[in-house]
Amino acid sequence: MKTYSKEAFVTLLEDKLTRKRRKHIEDASDKDLYYVISSIVKDELTPQWLKTKENYQKNETRQVYYLSMEFLIGRLLESNLLNCGLLDVCNAALKDLGRNPEDIFKHEHDAGLGNGGLGRLAACFLDSIASLNYAGHGSGIRYRYGLFEQRIIHGNQIELPDYWLKEEYPWETRKSDESVEVHFGGTVHMHPKSDGSLEFVYQDTDKVTAVPYDVPVVGYQNNVVNTLRLWSAELSPEESDILSEPSNQYYHHLDHTHSVEQISGFLYPDDSSYEGKELRLKQQFFLVSATIQGIIIKFKRNFDLPLTKMHEKIVIQINDTHPSLAVPELMRLLMDEEGLSWDEAWKVTTNTIAYTNHTTLSEALEKWSTSLVKQLLPRVYMIIDEINERFCQGLWFDHPEMRDKIPELAIISDEQVHMAHLAIIGSFSVNGVARIHTEILKKKEMKNFYHLFPKRFNNKTNGITHRRWLLQVNPCLSEAITDVIGPQWIKHPNKLISLLRYSNDAPFLDKIDQVKRKNKQTLAELIHKQTGVAIDEESIFDVQIKRLHEYKRQLLNIFHVIYLYNELKENPSMDITPRTFIFGAKAAPSYHLAKEVIKLIHHVASIVNFDKGINDKLKVIFLENYNVSLAEKIIPAADISEQISTASKEASGTGNMKMMMNGALTIGTLDGANIEIRDLVGDENIFIFGLKAQEVLNYYQHGGYIAKDIYNTDDRVRKILDQLHYGEFGAQEIEFKDIFYNILYHNDPYFVLKDFDPYIESHELVERAYRNKREWQKMSVTNIAYSGKFSSDRTIKEYASEIWKLR
Template sequence: MNTYNKEAFVTLLKDKLTRKNIKHIDDATDQDLYYVIASIVKDELNPHWLQTQDKYVKNETREVYYLSMEFLIGRLMESNLLNCGLLEVCNEALKELGRNPEDIYKNEHDAGLGNGGLGRLAACFLDSIASLNYAGHGSGIRYRYGLFEQRIIHGNQVELPDYWLKEEYPWETRKTDEAIEVEFGGHVQMHAKNDGSLEFSYHDTDKVMAVPYDVPVVGYQNEVVNTLRLWSAELSPEESDFLAEANGQYYHHLDHTHSVEQISGFLYPDDSSYEGKELRLKQQFFLVSATLQGIIKKFKKNHDLPLSSLYEKVVIQINDTHPSLAVPELMRILMDDEGFEWDDAWHVTTNVIAYTNHTTLSEALEKWPTTMIQQLLPRLYMIIDEINERFCKGIWFDHPELRHEIPGLAIIADDQVHMARLAIVGSFSVNGVARIHTEILKNKEMKNFYTLFPDRFNNKTNGITHRRWLLQVNPCLSNAITDVIGPQWIKQPNKLISLLRYSNDAPFLEKINKVKQSNKQTLAKIIQQKTGVVIDEHSIFDVQIKRLHEYKRQLLNIFHVIYLYNELKENPTMDITPRTFIFAAKAAPSYHLAKEVIKLIHHVASIVNYDKTINDKLKVIFLENYNVSLAEKIIPAADISEQISTASKEASGTGNMKMMMNGAITLGTLDGANIEIKDLVGDENIFIFGLTAKEVLNYYQHGGYVAKDIYHNDDRVRKILDQLNHGEFGAHEIEFKDIFYNILYHNDPYFVLKDFDPYIESHELIERAYRDKKYWQKMSVTNIAYSGKFSSDRTIREYASEIWKLR
């Protein structure tokens, strides 16, 4: 790509501004400059985008399509500038013009295309696929509204619409000519053909147009630009024409317009009602139908091969259970549109589709009422029913030892369609996302499927793109690393291991310490701006940032804060290193207990932060509206990375990797990727506590845990819970009885009390370690050195060689 010096870039900026906005540079707003820079970047990458597509066609390249309901891409400006090799020169040019680059870049709204780790993983994977020169593209939905914009009012989470598309989004290109028709509802008719086989036709269906908007995925300085295709639901042309003419029935059609646009309206619509569930199902089918039809159309255009060889050139990775309808929809297209017999269509389908499982939580393994699928997708239900019949018959005849397990294996059971089972049966690969997660799937949650398909199961431990989560968000740390080991680590992150040579190097350790301190100062200013609370920049920054869920145990964290507060109240002169506990999280709108935990954190903060008797030794901060851009500010400043999920519940985690890569020390349970971090860095460079997955699963299966026993026998625990129920933290008509009763009368389902004592002990060890500055800095450097293993480049190489078979 082109290389500019500062002067040339300034000239280009001024010239573009004149042509695009008819303005002098002195009159340009920050937003004007943002759009002008985006225009420059697109001029740079568009030719390479076209060349990349042409190259794939010319070489008849095998391509992967990554189907996901979420792509949490964050802001793209800095990432695209970095990958085009223009970030440094653009920053210099803006400073030359007297502008602050950060003020310009923050004119981009975080794209509302995802929620948490699942969506951020998908974004990291696309970055690595392009940067490693693989042919791979994302397929998602162009939601007009993200999950929600979180506001905290009197300690309560309030959800506001996240209309992230209210301003022009400069990275997308609408491709009206590639729109695809998706059909819902109606009824199916069967006809016997002359040869005795059946053909199917659909009548009275609701037709929706899926219009693609393409977003470039820019490889790191390698001239590769892949595509993230986002589908927007719109009225079909016939419906639009009819709507324009039908004055008399205008309002009826207005309702229909509204329902069509809702398909790509909101990320995760509330599914507490039947209508909400149906909308989610519509979204999932809309995504897979549009994507699969597009893939087949492209295959026919670009390859002189029969469609029966589709799996030689195409692999489809479905990210979690949401896109599982890809299995029956591909069968439908192949049989009904392309004339395949069942066995031939099944052979193609089960050699094209691969499935990633992201959870062991049963509530996250989607199930849909059979009546809903029958009404909304009648032909697909027929195909799912047939898949189920053939699968169950196969078990009955080929695996008589598993006959009694059929109800737990059947795709259709208890008047529900089990999507994870459908995905396993209809794919050639099933992978977990961390070593322990995959083992739990194989030996417990999906044990019988593993017995049936042992060769299908494999592990691909998650990773993160180090280009964004180190090179982009922490440039001073990146420069310090490059100064001692050279720049090779940027393209080969495993080279970070060379930092181990410097783990005792006093000047290097001091430089790393200064970078961390500078990042903490930056975050302290942001915290003061956002909350009005002044924090101690030299305190321990203890960070827990992730979705608010009971199993992630923000509750355990805030219980520890209350414990420390109680200790300080009893002994104000206690020798304790000042702590700042930083939370950021969204709770699902209908998740009452999660919202109660947010309220509790704020209530504790309102007492602790303003109690003069504890001499500012504790501060509690909750940063509202957590998103990628906020994470980019918090992570470089973290000292402690809280990864404290109930063992066996967190599939992998990626926040643990991001904070490790930026020099934070993990405090965690033996869960998800924490185990693999521990195995790499060693017990002395991580703080591990609590029950193991085996112990947790044993309690669930055999009982033996009684939360009330701990309440009665541990004075610290009893005091905290009593304070919630009717004491200091339950005063002023704010009571947390639901949390209290969930712990004591639902027997503490996530073992908060059981792990409380070892958690306190680990914090005591942290306190001791942090006081030895050199020891702490050595731990920090060791974690950074081993973090290269958790680059998504490693993960994608494993997918590409072991599942996707990409060159």
């Protein structure tokens, strides 16, 4: 990439502004400058984008395609400037022109391509793949609408459309010439061929044109630009023609037109209805079919090899079960379109596809009704059925000891297609995303599959890109780190361990403290602007930001707040360090209990924040519409990172890594990557509490525990639940009855009451530790020093060497 002086960048900016927007700098809005700077960056990286593709083609480089229904990439302008080496000069130029860079960057909408950790992980992985010089690309759907824009009205979550594409998105390039067709429905006819094999002919299918939009993925200052390809569903030209002609099929085609628009319309349609399920399945097949067709076209063009050797040059990594249809679709394309035999196609498929599992939650391991798959994807269903038959026969003959397990292991059973089973059977690698998660998969959730395929299972603990989550979002902390250990950590994050030498260095600890104070002040200003609530910048910033789900236990957190409030009401002079509890979370629109927790947080906040009797010692803040950009403001300011999921439920977590990297201390259960954080930093630098995974699993196996026993014996718990039941934190007596009954009469399925007492005790340790400022700063530095292990660079190196076999 070119280097510019500040003056040269200003000249370029003014010239581009005149030509692109027909404005002089003094007349340009911040939005004008956003689009012009984006255009400058895209001009800079486009030659490297083309050169990267040419290099892969010329060198016949083995490549990985990362298939995911989500890519939570956030805003790209600042990160692209950083990775191109232009961020400092751009910021300096803008300040010289009297402009605030932040005011310009915020004109970019967060791309509505993801929801939570799954999508953010995919985005971090793409960054690391490019920054480490690997040939790897993302493949997703270009949703016109994101999950939803969250608004809170009287404590209730209201979902508004997130039309993030209503304005031009400067990073995408439409590639109409690389469009492919995806077929749904219709009928399949078998015709014998002269060689004795069968030809499969599809009739009366509904055709959808998949149009790719390419987004550059810029490596960190290394001239590598990979691609995130996003597919948009559009009406095929012939279907458009039919709509303009008289036809008795007119209304069918009209329905089809509407359904085509929905495929890439919005992320995660509500699947509580048959139509919603059908749309989700359509989206998943649309992604895998379009992607694999594109892969085969490029393979035939770029490699002088037969398709029987495709697995020697291509890896397809499927991110969770959503893209599991890649297995039968690759088989279909190789056999029906390319003429390979079953055995040839199976060898290619099972040596090309690798599967990442992200959950032990049974409801998240997708299953589709056989009738739906048959109707929507008749030929794909035939292939799934054949894979299942061959697999079950293999079990019967080759593993007689497992014959009674066949119904549990079958892909098709109880009139359902089990997508996780399909992914395991059709792939060469199955990985979990944290050490404990992988062990639970091997020993419990997928124990029988592990018995069959022990070499297939492996662990790849998740990671985050430290370039965005430290270098970009916390520049003052990054500068302080570089001042003492040099800049090598930016390309080699494991070098952060050198900070341990400075964990007793008073000037460095003071600098770290100043940075945290500044970040807390910035967040306090944002909170006051958004909510009108003034918070104490000296208070402990206690942060829980993640998807709202019962197992993540935001409920346990707000119960702790109620407990502290009750204590302060009884003893207003109680010696307590002021606390600010910060929440950010979206609940799925149909997830009633999750929405009730959001409402409870707001009702508690409305009482606690304005009760003069507690002398501002507690504040509760819920920042609405949590997304990547908001996380980038919250994380650098966090003192405490709440990672309090029910043990065994959180596969990994990545928020724990982001806050650790920015100096927050973790309070958490021994779940997901918390365990690996604890193992690195030591028990003295983390706050661990609660049931362990095996204890939770034992309770589930033997019928749980008696929640009412805790209600009857712990006065603190009884008071909190009675306050909920009798309306003290609601507008009416029955406001939170569902939370009350779920805990006491559904026996507290996520062990909120069981872990309540150890959680309170652990927070007492937090209180004590925070009062010793110097010790707290040392703990903070220790966490930052060990956080390099959780860079996605480390994770991607493991994927590349152990699964993908990339150079």
